[in-house]
Amino acid sequence: MMNEKPSVLNVELAWIALPDGRRLAARLFLPADGAAVPCxxxxxxxxxxxxxxxxxxAKHRWFAANGYAVAxxxxxxxxxxxxxxxxxxxxREQDDALAVIDWISRQPWCSGAVGMMGISxxxxxxxxxxxxxxxxxxAVVTVCTTDDRYATDAHFMGGCLINDMFGWGGSLQSYGARPPDPAMVGADKWREMWRARIDDLTxxxxRWLAHQRRDAFWKQGSVCEDYSAIEAAVLVVGGWLDGYTAPIFALVENLTAPCKAICGPWGHKEPNQGMPAPQIDFLNECKRWxxxxxxxxxTGVEADPAVRLYVMDTAEPVPLFTHRDGHWLGFSSWPAPEIAADTxxxxxxxxxxQAQTSGGVQIVRSPQTTGIKAQEWCPYGQGRIAAEGATDQREDDAGSLCFDSAPLTEPLMIVGAPVLRLRVAANQPQAVMAVRLNAVAPDGTSGMVTFGLLNLAHRDSHEFPEPLEPGQFYDVTLALKPIGQTLPVGHRLRVAISSSYWPMMWPAPGDVTLRVDLDAAEIDLPRLDSAHSLPTPVFGTPDGCEPGETLRHLEPTETRTIHLGIEGQTATFDIISHDGDYTIVETDTRIVSTRTKQYHIARLDPLACRTAVQYMVSYQRPDWNVRIETEVACRADALQFHLTGSVRTYEDDTLFAAKDFAxxxxRDCL
Known part of the structure; x- marks a missing residue:
């Protein structure tokens, strides 16, 4: 880590004119010598x-000090x-980017070559x-990314509605309602721009919930629709704990352009800061690219393995998620011939x-609170990984149909996506299913290895779902989230099947009972027998520049509390996050932000499910004092989802503008 800011030219505001007359604001980081370099x-x-x-x-000053311009x-x-x-x-966002790239390529400080990078x-x-x-x-460096906006983003998983839709939606609602900075756009213009943003806010x-199928809305921007359209070289990076793991491997497998991948133990964070540790020297990996x-x-990047991934040891639940022991392996191609599917x-x-016969049919009717020990769908790993990760699974296992193996007599290294095949029937035309693969320690502790969700109406297609015929058996296939994990000797494999998984996913409208035909139930585990013939990549320790100076008035905190209502058999899950109170010295701006999420359900009533998300952020300087408060909430009956929202904005504690939504x-097969 550099201890001082290098000699870099910082352009606080550069306006980029678009063809339709709008202007986009850019901050530029340029090498001090004025050379024309890639951007x-x-x-x-x-x-x-x-x-x-x-x-x-911390990041872009480093790139500028190492021979690149950054916009x-x-x-x-x-x-x-x-x-x-x-x-x-x-x-339109993409169209604007094309104009931005063209503008960058024509600047005297740019050599004409441009790369794009970003997380999420x-x-x-x-x-x-x-x-x-x-x-x-x-070239592109894409971190915690997706190739399919429907299947692998914070809206749906396996055709199931995930609650991250409302958490993320509340966040975007807040960003859309925030004002420009008067020091940048002018004291006579910022209020006009702010009001226009609020008036236009949706x-x-x-909007997302109006598209419950994988229709044209989601296909736009999903690069899996035509992988061959990408010709730029792509470095894709992510983590096992992140919500966006599967696209790492899909991109390496399907892109025709040069593509390499790195997958570590991390959550939704760049890997020089990611948790769980260990971190890597991400910026130098980018520079090589x-x-x-x-x-x-x-620089040798073309000779790098196609996939460099971190295989984690054991599957203990938190608090050990702050660091994961393991080792790096390199695979020359993906799918990797060294990995075999064990059924x-x-x-x-x-x-x-071994195949079993006459297993019969087993039944599961999970309490709606099954899933309360799950990880966040997308853990961020910002020092709070112990709260965001999955805890001991025994409580959720008790509400699930579980199948255990005998204790392992040799280590089992799982690398890739387990695939489950079931013949299943439901008592309702609409049903959901969650499947977890756990590792059960000799003392009974149940640690999550990976999981998958499936809306059974989407069993054959996310684009053309069909309701179930109650009582009829269907053959379904479910690929679980990819994982790199070693299960040690003495641990048992456990597959746990549940008919609910709250609060990660929204429940089906009826109380679901699933019947599983064991004679047609199996799971393929991607097993790596031996790593002796594989290269062991080595990464440096994280490098970068010191960030700008801040004054910390209050450190970030987060509390998570579950309230159980005994009489009503209810559960309420509260997450209260304070992102801190600090002043950016360089701009003399004090920022305070808080987030509150509340999930509620009744143990035996899926229609009691509701979610509410509130955000507050304020920006203060001697000549500027604004506050933005937003709320998004959802509940549902058997036929419809009911959404409400509100925006309240204040200048000097006086209401500036407000908007309400309802x-x-x-419900469309959901």
Whole structure:
């Protein structure tokens, strides 16, 4: 880690004019010697001036000190950029990016070659813009990303509605309602821009929930629709704990452009800061990528394994998720020929590698509270990983249909995505299913290895779901989330099947009972027999620059509390996050933000499910004092989802503008 800021030219505000007259705000980091060099674009809605500023200082100053220009650009309608925020990943956002890349390539400080990088939103749009093939874009580094906006993003999983839709939707609602900085856009203009943003604001989760099938809405921006459209070289990075693990391997397998992957133990965080540890020298890995594809220097990246992944030891639940012991392995191709599928069978004797017959039919009717010990769908790993990760699974196992193996007599290294095949019937036309693969220690502790969700109406298609015929058996296949995990000797495998999984996913409208035909139940475990012939990649320790100076008035905190209502058999899960209270010294801006999420359900009543998310953020300077408060809430009956939302904005503690939302959306095989 560099202890001082290197000699870098920082341009606080550069305006990029778009063809329609709007202007996007950029912060530039340029080498001090004024040389024309390749430029790295990061394109986000998260406010470059006061949102990602400290992270940008640490990362982008480092790139500028190492021979690259960087443009950190606010998406239209966010930060200081003009225009309005239409939604996530819209075509207009991509069109604007094409104009930005063209502008960058023509600047005197740019050599004409451009790369894109980013985590999550910035990882998504890097791939989406690459699929548009702007001539100057030569390479992409995409972190915690997706290739399929429906199947692997914070809205649906396996056709099931996940509660992250409302948590993420509440966050985007808040970002869409925030004002530009008067120091950037002018004291005579910022209020006009702010009011226009609020007047135009929509209830984002309602827009997403109106598309419960994988229709054209989700196909736009899903690069899996045509992998061959991407010609830029792609480095894809992510973690086992993150919600976006599967696309890492899908991209390596399917892209025709040069593509390499790194998968560590991390949550939703860049791997130089990711948790659980160990972290890696991510910035130098990026530089190797940029040097090869933007400067034409042979850095050896083409000889790197196609996939470098971290195989974790054991599967203990938290608090051990702050660090995961394990080892790095390299695979020359994906799927990897070194990994074989071992088929395990279900039956009266539990889970065995030998086929069992006459296993009969077993039944599960899970309490709606099954899933309370789950991890977050997308843990962030920001020092709170013990709270975000899965805890001891025994409570959820008790509400599930479980199949255990005998204690393992030799270690079992699982690398890849387990695939489950079942013949299952439900008592309702609409049913959901959660499947967990756990490792049970000799003392009975049940640690989650991986999991999968399936809306049984989506058993054959996310685009054309069909209700179930109650009582009829269907053959279904479910790929669980990929994992790299070693199960030690003495542990038992456990497959746990449940008919609910709250609060991660929204329940089916009826109280579901599942019947499982054990004679047609099996799971393929991707087993790596031996790693002796595989390379063991070595990464350096994280490098970077010191971020800008801050004054900390209050450190971040988070509390998670579960309240059980004995008489009503209810459970309420409260998550209260305070992101801290601090002043960015360079801009003299004090920022306070808090988030509250509440999930509620009744043990035997899926229609009691409800979710509410509140955000508050304030920005204060001697000449500027604003506060934004937003709320998003959802409940459902048997036929419809009912959503409400509100925005309240204040200047100097006086109401500036407000907006309320309410709508009902029919349930569509959900």
């Amino acid at each position: 790295i674009l990061e394109y986000l809605p998260y406010r470059r001036r006061d949102g990602t500023r400290l992270r940008d200082d 950190r650009v606010d998406i239209a309608g966010t930060g200081d950029s003009e225009g309005l925020l239409d939604d996530e990943y819209v075509l 939103w910035g990882g998504f749009n890097g791939l989406q813009v690459a699929a548009r093939r702007p001539p100057a874009l030569k 209830l984002f989760p309602a 940029w040097d090869r594809w933007l400067k034409g220097i042979d 395990w069978h279900f039956g009266a004797w539990g889970l065995t590698p 709508c009902s959306i029919p």
